[in-house]
Amino acid sequence: MRLRQVRDQLYSWIRQHYIMLGLFLIGLCGGLFTAGIGLLLGILLEPLVQQFLYEKAVTRYLIMADPHFTAEIRPGITAFCGLAVYCAFSEQKGDPEIIQKDIVQHALDLFYFSPSDGPQVELLCRLALEHQQQLNGDLLAESLLARLKDIAAATKTAQVLKELVIRYAPKELWRLESLLQILAPGMERGNENAPWQILGVSPEASVQEIKKTFRRLALQFHPDSLASLNEAQRKKAEESFIRIRQAYREVLSQRLGDES
Incomplete structure (x- = not known):
């Protein structure tokens, strides 16, 4: 009996306030729909935002060798790509795609990366090339040296850079020589x-x-x-x-x- 009274009162309340209740349900559905759209956009946009932040960090590192931005990137190979672009593209001659592929292959070999890392290294070269005029060779050389294991690794890296310059920008050897004094000062002595x-x-x-x-x-x-x-x-x-x-x-x- 008591349950029937409660039910009748509920039905009566719904009949009296059905407009308000309908608007509430519409708003609730709209909120859930909006939340769903927001969640979907978040899932879709998160990789793009992460990629944007990563490229921003790499660019800042290439220009400033900023140690505060090394957590998200691989500073050693990033500095190498920046130096290679700084020197090998200085004459702006030759096929940029061929030069970039050569730099990528040397970078993969020097830092023992697998071929599957090729696209990531290509991105480093592309970003370095886009900001070529802002690259600071001395900062990149110092940063690269700090992340190489020993003198032998520094000498090998310096030799690779020299081979790239001789192959693609030989008139810019003078530009590289000052960097070699930082990276491998004893290489030729x-x-x-x-x-x-x-x-x-x-x-x-x-x-x-x-x-x-x-x-x-x-x-x-x-x-x-x-x-x-x-x-x-x-x-x-x-x-x-x-x-x-x-x-x-x-x-x-x-x-x-x-x-x-």
Whole structure:
């Protein structure tokens, strides 16, 4: 009996307030719908926001080598990509895609990354290229050195950078030399492999490979090729070629001596 009275009172209340109740249910459904849309947008946008923040952190690190932004990124390989772009793209010659692929492959090898990390390293190169004019070579070299295991790793990394510059921007060797004083200051002093490193060839290279490399460098350091440089840059480029020519003579003499 009591239950029936409660039910009748409830029905009576609903009949009296059905408009208010209807509006409440509509609002509740609308709120749930809005919450659902918000949740869906959050799920869809979260990766994009994370990617944006990651790229922002990488860019800040490339420009400032800011240690506060190293938690989200891999600073060693990021600094290497920044330095490689800073040097190898300085002449703005050659196919950018080929240069970038070469940098990516060297980065993967140096830092023992798997090929599946290639897209991430390509992103580092792309961001470095987009902000090329803002890159600070000295800061990147210091940051890279701080994250290499030992002198051997620093020397190997410096040699790779030098090979990239000789291959794609040989007139900018002067730009790299100051960075090598930070990254591997002893690379060319007291090192029997120094002439090979200066020339940018392997100690196992054949006479034909050595001559081919030198001819290519000689063409790139020809006065006509240096005409676009200012006086200071031209002087440094000429000094670099003097060292290359001396290294060529030493390397060729050593190789011919080994074969005789």
